[in-house]
């Protein structure tokens with residue numbers, strides 16, 4: 001599998017990382033409906049068997065459950081893979097299934113200790129602030145992460161969902177190794193300024209939701225979206241799965257599907273390969289709930305989409321985006 005160096009770090013990561021949000025299960029507000037633990041572990045292990053060398057998880061995913069699934073899946077593999085996890089979304093009473101933002105220093109430290117224990121590792125390779133909220137506590141949380149790096153509990157520190165201004169504030173305290181933004185054919189705002197800045201600063205970029213949380217696999221129709229489980233966050237919260245975007249998204253996806261078929265590729269592969277054609281992008285984090293899902297997407301790492309096809313996709317992108325301009 002293709003690898004790229006993550007920013008200024010010494011970590012050579014595969015251009016697809018395994019995204020472990022969905023394997024956190026459905027028992028919380030941002031869950032993905034019911035999920036079988038054995039399938040979760042098998043999906044992660046299939047990814048590792050196929051050559052993926054890193055996993056992205058977060059304490060919040062399933063309120064610790066995703067990290068526990070990762071611990072089970074990496075047994076015996078720890079030496080060969082990197083673990084990225086996140087802090088800053090915490091919970092008090094797990095029975096409510098809700099999380100909230102907190103970046104107080106003591107809280108970040110407590111979260112890191114809990115993640116180390118749940119993951120069953122001595123060091124976290126990449127520790128990321130999940131959301132820059134509350135903004136006023138960004139420096140406090142990041143300073144604590146810098147301390148954890150010095151203590152050897154964290155190898156590198158990264159951020160997620162940060163603006164340019166927030167990255168610059170963090171850089172004054174400690175080097176930012178990576179940015180984790182949403183990036184896909186349906187969400188390109190990172191192209192405005194962040195891709196260029198991160199490339200200049202040797203900050204790695206790992207794109208989340210490269211298949212728009214499943215919509216860019218082409219398997220969803222208006223009808224199947226209606227039948228998504230009530231405890232699947234996409235039903236209630238995803239902007240991509242709802243109007244006013246949905247009609248335009250489905251029309252766009254149909255045309256993209258025709259392009260993918262010309263190459264005997266799935267739409268999911270096209271979506272991921274498109275993310276990876278940007279030089280600034282280090283890798284895409286691909287979520288999977290079953291072994292066959294990750295198996296179908298991994299070949300995207302070796303597919304260089306031809307330049308004329310990129311141009312063809314650009315025309316479709318412009319047509320879709322014109323519909324949302326004021």
Ligand SMILES: NC(=O)c1ccc[n+]([C@@H]2O[C@H](COP(=O)([O-])OP(=O)(O)OC[C@H]3O[C@@H](n4cnc5c(N)ncnc54)[C@H](OP(=O)(O)O)[C@@H]3O)[C@@H](O)[C@H]2O)c1
Pocket residue numbers: 018019020021022032056057130160161180207208209210211212213214215217219268285286287288289292293294296297
């Ligand atoms: N930092 C953040 O704020 C943030 C936010 C979002 C995500 N992330 C990270 O990025 C990772 C990936 O993002 P994501 O999980 O939202 O989305 P994604 O990778 O765009 O889509 C993953 C989903 O697509 C479906 N899928 C996967 N492979 C498929 C296949 N071959 N055929 C058909 N369907 C397939 C699965 O859901 P269904 O089968 O249920 O459709 C799967 O859960 C997450 O796991 C997480 O690690 C981070």
